[in-house]
Amino acid sequence: MRTTPATSSVTGVGHLLRLILRRDRVRLPLWLVGLGGSIVASALAVPPLYDTPEKVAGYARTVGASPVSYLMSGRQVGLDTLGGIVANEISQVAQLGVCLMVVFLVVRHTRAEEESGRAELLRSTVLGRHAATLAGLVYGVTAALLLGAITSISMLAAGLPAGGSLTYGVGLALLGVAYTAITLVAVQISTSARGALGLAGAAVAVGYLVRGIGAMQDNALVWLSPFGWAQGMNAFGDERWWPALILLVFTALLLWLAARLMAHRDFGGGLIATRPGPARAGRLLDTPFGLATRLQRGLLVGWAVGLFLLGVLYGAVIPTVPDLIESNPEMADVVGASGQAAEDALVDAFLGYIYLFMAVIACGFVVASVLRLRAEEEAGRAEVVLATPVSRTSWMAATTTLALVAAVALTVLMGLGLAVGYGIGSGEWDQVLTQVAGQLAYLPGTLVVGALAAALYGLLPRGTGIAWAAVALIALQVVLGQLLGLPDAVQAISPFWHLAAVPVDDFEIVPYATLVLIAGALVAAGLWGYRRRDAVAG
Incomplete structure (x- = not known):
């Protein structure tokens, strides 16, 4: 045989x-x-x-x-x-x-x-x-x-x-x-x-x-x-x-x-065996928003700690900026300042660059948070939730709202981290409100990117990778836009390009409000599309 x-x-x-x-x-x-x-x-x-x-x-x-x-x-x-x-x-x-x-x-x-x-x-x-x-x-x-x-x-x-x-x-x-x-x-x-x-x-x-x-x-x-x-x-x-x-x-x-x-x-x-959950769910899990929060609490905590510490690191660098640019005036071009600018102007230009850079990093969180919807859908867990009285609109709206609200909270934490780092580096501890307000000036750009991810999920679920491509392109524009001399038509693709370069420029409410409205429209489009497509898209 x-x-x-x-x-x-x-x-x-x-x-x-x-x-x-x-x-x-x-x-x-x-x-x-x-x-x-x-x-x-x-x-x-x-x-x-x-x-x-x-x-x-x-x-x-x-x-x-x-x-x-x-x-x-x-x-x-x-x-x-x-x-x-x-x-x-x-x-x-x-x-x-x-x-x-x-x-x-x-x-x-x-x-x-x-x-x-x-x-x-x-x-x-x-x-x-x-x-x-x-x-x-x-x-x-x-x-x-x-x-x-x-x-x-x-x-x-x-x-x-x-x-x-x-x-x-x-x-x-x-x-x-x-x-x-x-x-x-x-x-x-x-x-x-x-x-x-x-x-x-x-x-x-x-x-x-x-x-x-x-x-x-x-x-x-x-x-x-x-x-x-x-x-x-x-x-x-x-x-x-x-x-x-x-x-x-x-x-x-x-x-x-x-x-x-x-x-x-x-x-x-x-x-490490999975611990059995409690016999009865808490009140938080009675709502779609509570469930979304429970599913993403690890993601929220990890990003909060990481971005706060990153803010502390960059804040501690701020007092060394004048010396660095004095030794190499062309470095001022990277942060959008003149090498002959006054010390305060150099620091402001550097701060504006850091605000923008950290806001782009926060885009990574908001996209990952929104696209958790896609992961739940592909794993089949979204079907289980939608088999209950939870509607599609409330399910998607809960996760999207969590992502955008968390983006606001993380923006505040980044500003606090900058203030703490600046205090450590310079001994001055009166910059909390200034740093938080400066970081919040770039928030609409982050919200638009998150809203884009929501729109793609609702309208074009197989194209959600475009949201990550957008984050990569925006990051490249922020880091190397000045050095590469990209034309305005290309740089305008980034929502951050339309915002005032705080603290170098004065805050402007019109582009700020416009981007917030665009973010709202993108979220609405995503909700509309999700209600009309298959619950599990291929």
Whole structure:
């Protein structure tokens, strides 16, 4: 009698990878274009700002001695060279970006698949137990390597030394690979995609802060973080490759741990069991708004803490702005000021740039919050809610209202964070109302972006990715619009372009009110469309 050989634990990896690439044929390019485009644009835009030895020396003297710079970007070597300056300027976006990219991509194709039940259907075919994990690993590693290659190529295109460009790109890729392994461990621990994202996101935050605190104190704490190991390769300085071995060994140990954990857990389960809920629901869950709040409380808390701390960091930088621009007057062009402007005018220009930048970051929250509707719909949970007396209008309106109200609250928190950071940096604590009011001046732009996501969900549910593309384009316009000299017709696409540049310009009520009305019209259009389309759109 002929027997069929036992299925290997990794059987079907190739088929899964092709399926993953088919499903992410838009998502992966968006990540690479968004992050890679920002890195390329920054790498090409920074060198013209530091085209003389005096400007390079001024950067090294100011930024290179700033504790806030250490916290945010670590101790980048070679700040007295153009390569070191470029590496320092792109490090925040590149390092945090590659980590967050692999976290979201890997969780999407591992734990989220188990949670939705799709992985169980695939397992009913000829598919090995570890195939999904290995496919997620290969996918995350590939994405990290691609971003590392884009970064190295952009540095070479900017005319930077080949050795430093290669070292920085490899370090960035290995950092992404390490957090791919961390994410796979988180996937084995949590029973939900949100839990896995929370654990892996916390690991990113801890690693980033440990490196930053160690850099501020100039001690060995930096060597307890993967961020510190990647930066320890000393790109554009005395390049060294042994920290790459630490990253590889760390990654290998985590992959071994992930494999062991998966072998000892139930399929669909995790090491941390889900706690049973209370026998009776609280009053908060009696309303659609209460349910939306309960579903998004983790998202709300995480963004609130993150944006407040970001405000504190930027607020602490404000007192150093005059010295930085004095050493390099062309930096004033980035924040829309004149290098010969008075000190107060320079600070105001910088504040306006920070207000705008943080408002754009808040757009990420409001889009994620509104598009939770789409996630609930795809998972089939929205149908369960709508089978009760809850109407479509109230269901969508509750989540959209929560997102927009939370955007207002987060805007206030960002202003408070700026005031606290400014107080820490300058010793002046009378800026609370000023900073909160300044940040609120940019709120309508954030509301319009969130309302756009609501309109897309109601009218064109398969096109909700356009909302994320809008956030990426607006961010690129804010960061590089001045340097690239984009025409007004292009910059006008951003709702923020129509607002007064507070505090440089006087506040104007007409564009403020107009954008609020546009946001209301977009939400109304989304509600109208949702009432008329299929409850579950393909």
